[in-house]
Amino acid sequence: MRILFFSLLLLLLTYSCGSTKEVIPVLNSTSELDAYADENFAKSTIPGLSIIAFNEGGRLYTRNFGYANLKEERPFDENTIQNIASISKTFIAVALMKAVDEGKLKLDDEINQYLPFPVVHPKYPEVPITVRHLANHTSGIQDSKHYLHAYYFLDRENVRLEDVPKDTREFIPLIKANEKLDDREILTNILSPDGEWYDKKHGFTKKAPGEKTWYTNIGANLSALVLEGATGMTYEDFVRQHIFEPLGMKNTYWDWSKVPTDQTATRYFDMEYAVPDYELLTRADGGVLTSVSDLSLFMTEMFRGFKGKGKLLSPEGYTEMFRHQSLIRETLHHGIYWEVESDGSGFRHDGGDPGVVTMAAYNTEKDRALILFSNRDASGQSMHHLSRIWNAVGRYDWSK
Numbered sequence: 001m002r003i004l005f006f007s008l009l010l011l012l013l014t015y016s017c018g019s020t021k022e023v024i025p026v027l028n029s030t031s032e033l034d035a036y037a038d039e040n041f042a043k044s045t046i047p048g049l050s051i052i053a054f055n056e057g058g059r060l061y062t063r064n065f066g067y068a069n070l071k072e073e074r075p076f077d078e079n080t081i082q083n084i085a086s087i088s089k090t091f092i093a094v095a096l097m098k099a100v101d102e103g104k105l106k107l108d109d110e111i112n113q114y115l116p117f118p119v120v121h122p123k124y125p126e127v128p129i130t131v132r133h134l135a136n137h138t139s140g141i142q143d144s145k146h147y148l149h150a151y152y153f154l155d156r157e158n159v160r161l162e163d164v165p166k167d168t169r170e171f172i173p174l175i176k177a178n179e180k181l182d183d184r185e186i187l188t189n190i191l192s193p194d195g196e197w198y199d200k201k202h203g204f205t206k207k208a209p210g211e212k213t214w215y216t217n218i219g220a221n222l223s224a225l226v227l228e229g230a231t232g233m234t235y236e237d238f239v240r241q242h243i244f245e246p247l248g249m250k251n252t253y254w255d256w257s258k259v260p261t262d263q264t265a266t267r268y269f270d271m272e273y274a275v276p277d278y279e280l281l282t283r284a285d286g287g288v289l290t291s292v293s294d295l296s297l298f299m300t301e302m303f304r305g306f307k308g309k310g311k312l313l314s315p316e317g318y319t320e321m322f323r324h325q326s327l328i329r330e331t332l333h334h335g336i337y338w339e340v341e342s343d344g345s346g347f348r349h350d351g352g353d354p355g356v357v358t359m360a361a362y363n364t365e366k367d368r369a370l371i372l373f374s375n376r377d378a379s380g381q382s383m384h385h386l387s388r389i390w391n392a393v394g395r396y397d398w399s400k
Contacts (some may be wrong), residue, residue: 024392026375034063035394037389041065044382045271048076050292051372053393056304059296060368060398063389068265068375078292081251082265082375083280084358085351087295088218088288090302091239095227095336096135097317098242103122105303106228107132107320107336111222114229116184117192121224122200124208133209134223136325136334140209141219146190146197150183150217150285151175151354154256154277164276165269175278183282190218213326213334217285220337224284235284247297252290254283263291265375267355275355275377286353292373295360299369302338303362322347352378359390370394 027033039221041049048066052059068076068323099105105114110128112118119129121140135137148171153159156176161169181189189195190203205214224235231238236254243251253259256279267275280287304310305318322340324333331342340347357374372390376382 009368011192024388024395027392027396030061033061034393037063037065040385040388040392044385045380046374046376046382046386047268047271048080048265048376049372049374049386049389050078050080051370051389051393052296053290053368053396053398054296054300055367055369056132056300057355061396063393067243070266070268070271074262074376076265076373079251080265080269080373080375081253081259081263081265081289082358082373083286083353083356084288084290084373085286085353085356085385086217087349087351087360087374088284089337089360090285090349090360091243091288091298092220092227092274092284093135093321093335094222094243094302094312095235095239096131096223096336097313097321098238098346099195099227099230100320101314101317102231105226107135111226114226115222116225116229117188119191120274121204121209122193123204123206127208127210129209131223131226132325133338134219134226135336136218137213137215137308138210138326139216139219139222140207140212140214141191141201141216141222142205142214143217144190144197144199144202146199146203146295147217149178149181149186149189149197150173150280150282151278152180152280152281154179156276159276163273165273168269172276173190181281183284184225186282187221187225192220213328217282220285221282243298243312247301249290249294249297251294252288254289256289259289265373267375267377269355269377270380270382278354282354292371295371296369299360299362299371302347303369306362306364357383357386361394363394366394367393368398 047070048068050064053061066075066076068074068080092155108130129139153175161172176244189197228235306322310318321336326334333340333342338347346363351358355377356377359372362369
């Protein structure tokens, strides 16, 4: 997940399409499931939410709640488009493995053979960083405060402190001061020793590349820059050509200006405050703009690939992407950007950004995928209600 100022870690969510430590009542019919979900949404302060459960046979359940825009009372549904935060990194995973399939790069290649400027861990300059290190979060790169330069207010002159909650106001001047740079400029400034924001102390871990898992958004964006150097295409065009178009993801975008305004979700801190409109300048790590419906096309391909039946990558590519690469904790590993259950029971990723919560998971035992989008910040008691909806849908017995 993107760990940043407005959002909190979603530790209260289990994410694993069915397993949960929280006691969920036995729900004997979809009407009981609907009632339970409605009750929890009503108790929350979540403006809008959409959740779907599906397998290879199609959708099992779709449920939409609340509004994409409170003022307009425009409903939030499975076709509402928002940024999906860190679930975007799973597209990097597929893009890298596609490049491997095409012979454009290898996971154990040193990244500097593809980059326009050298990147070296300053504490371990003799240990090269590889593509695999970036893709399983063991590169030794970590996000410092300078990662905030990746956020840009679309109407920054009209962003006022009184229009946001008090606990977020300290960050507003920092974001308002950001210039609209491209991702290469941001990465150069952060990772090059000659860069304006280079921070030897806080920009790198104390461990050498390959020794420790440390989640990093900057490292993910560097993966996309590596892919550009290896393929000669922009990352956005490569993903569009090799993922969006083959899967028929016609309502998925990189640029907010291309998204139909009547389909977009307004992002909120809570029911009172909207998040000032922003874009992520480093698009690869969190900037995919899509809907629950379109993302289900991608997730369907992912679990087909997990089962050896995917069409975007070779069987070997899927096997490597979902193979345990680095340990997150006892029950969870990183694959290539995907988070993979240690017991082989599935895979997942989540995302959190200002005014955004997204989750996607697949469970092998139930043969079920689940996707949830919400346009509220990941904070407060409301996330417990969101968790209950997620877990209730994940656990429901569709054979009834």
